[in-house]
Amino acid sequence: MSLDPLALLDGPRGRRLCLEIHRAAPDTVEKSDAVHAVFWAGHALAENPGTVMWIGETPREEPKVSVAEAAAALARVPTPELTPALIDRALQVAVDLAAYWQPPYGEDVLAAADDVRAVLAPVAASVAESAHVRWWESTVAQDDQWTVVREGEARGPDTPEAILEDWPRGMAATELQFAAAENADQLSGPWWSTPPMSLPRTTRRRGAAGPVALSLVEDSFGWRSARVQPAAVPSGDVIEIDGPEAWAALCRRHPLIVTASRRAVWRWTTGREGVWVQPDWSAVAREAVGVHLTVAGYLTTAGKVVDLGDLGASVLAGWGPDETFWFDDVTPAGAAEEWITADSGEPGSWRRA
Template identity: 30%
Template sequence: MPGDEVVVDELLAGPRGRRFLAELAEWRLAPEERWSLPAWAGPAMGRHSGDDLPSDLRGACLEQLQQLVDRVDLHALVGVRWPEELLEPLAASVDSARYWQDVDAVDGVLADPRAVEVLRPLAAPVLAAPATTWWRDDVDLGLQQHVDWLWGSPAGRQAPVLTGGRRALRDQREEETVREARERREHPGLARAPWSGAWWSSPSHVDGVVATSPVLRPLRSKEVLPVGLALVEDASDDGRAVLRPLRARPDARVLEIHSARAWCDLVEAHPREVTWSRGLDWQLSTGWAGSWALPDWASVAREWDGVHLSVLGHLAVSGRLLTTTVTGEQRGALAPGPARTLLAGWSPGQTFWLTDALEAAGDAQRWRRDEQWRGDLGWSLAEEGGPHRRGRSPGRPGQWSSG
């Protein structure tokens, strides 16, 4: 495929992409071998951040990571056909994201240029595998699902409001402008603070702006898996959700984010400075102490109905410090130079719909996680008045429940 080397470099440049490759190396081992070997990241586990890891322990991690990668059968990796076989390491990478505090110590090790070269042999084979073809997919307008996490509520919330997004985004922009000015007055320097603010860059928490996820159709089965249940940033322990199928208008205009360049282009076309509302958190997670910019979502909604982040886009872009051409504020102790940007709080395959482009496409369904521990991807479709249908967790017998 043209541009394969560019895609490999994008995957290795992304914190989530590197974490996926490291998790993948472990999951490609036979179970008995996996449990008999020491965890490559053992010296980094329990450390507060990458800065908290002495050089000798960092070196030990890198050495053990190299030994792990050397055990991976690259030929077999190219031949992985079934998308669900890679969901476990993918979910582990997604869940470990954190944009509101210091870099995770494991991610800190993986950001080392030596770790990037250790992981490089895995990148091209996994991207060539049939199991990852869907990572590059554009949004499926005909079948999307909205996930409503129950959070202890037996009934869940009402169906999402599918109208009024444009007006709500204009209202949000006014609120954000007020917040930005207040933070600028109250916290004139981007010093460390014992609290977290608005760390996400997606148009979340806005009535009328709906987030949807795709449905994965495993190649060996007619049944489906709701991606929004399996791939969740900073996943909670709540294992119950209501899924509502939605579809978009056939003429809906959706901007695709498959690369860092696509995200930066969006920010530069619709810039909004967020230095004071985001800087306290993002300085911790990236080290950048200068200006920040994000898309002005009210402006974006005049051009696009939705913005879709592919799985590959998530792995390559989420959590990655990116430089824009936006001129940020030069003031006080801020580092000089153009504004940086960060994509955060956006799960793989997720689309945010900014306008009235959606309609219901079926009945709501209740799902529950089969196992009590958070790492398991097995889910059941809980039918009203009937038994729970078993879902499938990768590496375990059975199939995914239809969703």
């Protein structure tokens, strides 16, 4: 899938990427005004905005900034030069701020408004033309895959075969639990639509920055250390999720209804009410050895309502960009390495210990 600027703006994470790039412009009065306008307009749009504390000052009335005023302020700021560091930083922020178990952040609501999307359109076009993002469209790099185990994480002893055999029973039990619960439509529950998290997972390595999974993590816990290791992955067909159409096709081929358990969380994050579907991963595993989410597929699909027609709709949630889940064993292909960072929020801050 070629990176389409319109598709980028149709995806919640793609829009957030463009917003983060736009406000990374050099510091000017116009830039300061835009940052201020985006913050207050987003604050007003948030369903749970919280309370702003005025440090060292007498509490004062919050500024009222409309969507149109925020868009106008952004429009007065030129699109910054797209350096690799700027793009990587914006991508990391867009991934880290993904949250599918609650209403969207106010700034994500703001970025979806037509006036703001129009301002972000030149940013999306510039991103799509950048040579630095060509790898975002790449299929799984089967000869360059790495596992990442962060501090405090552990991999269970079960084989992929055993995990996939047990997974449908767990899903069915969860659906029954939520279907029988009182006020189930108000209960938080599972929000992800990934294959079982205990399956082997890998990403490619990006030179001195290390494996992609070190820095591109949704809702990161701020890990400071990890063990990474090159991996020998299964040979065979890998399903590529490169956009909403690929995700929809996978859901249609192997539909699994998850309305009871996802009804509340996916309604909160998307505003949609209705039947929800995700892929039946035990069935998917019979047609491929793995499933890979491209970076472009992530930005255009994650968090978006993917229409399935008569089947209902789906949400791709819980994945990391460039992440591949494997339905068969992954074995070490070299020595493990310890990696550390002083600031996991900064691109390029991870280094080999």
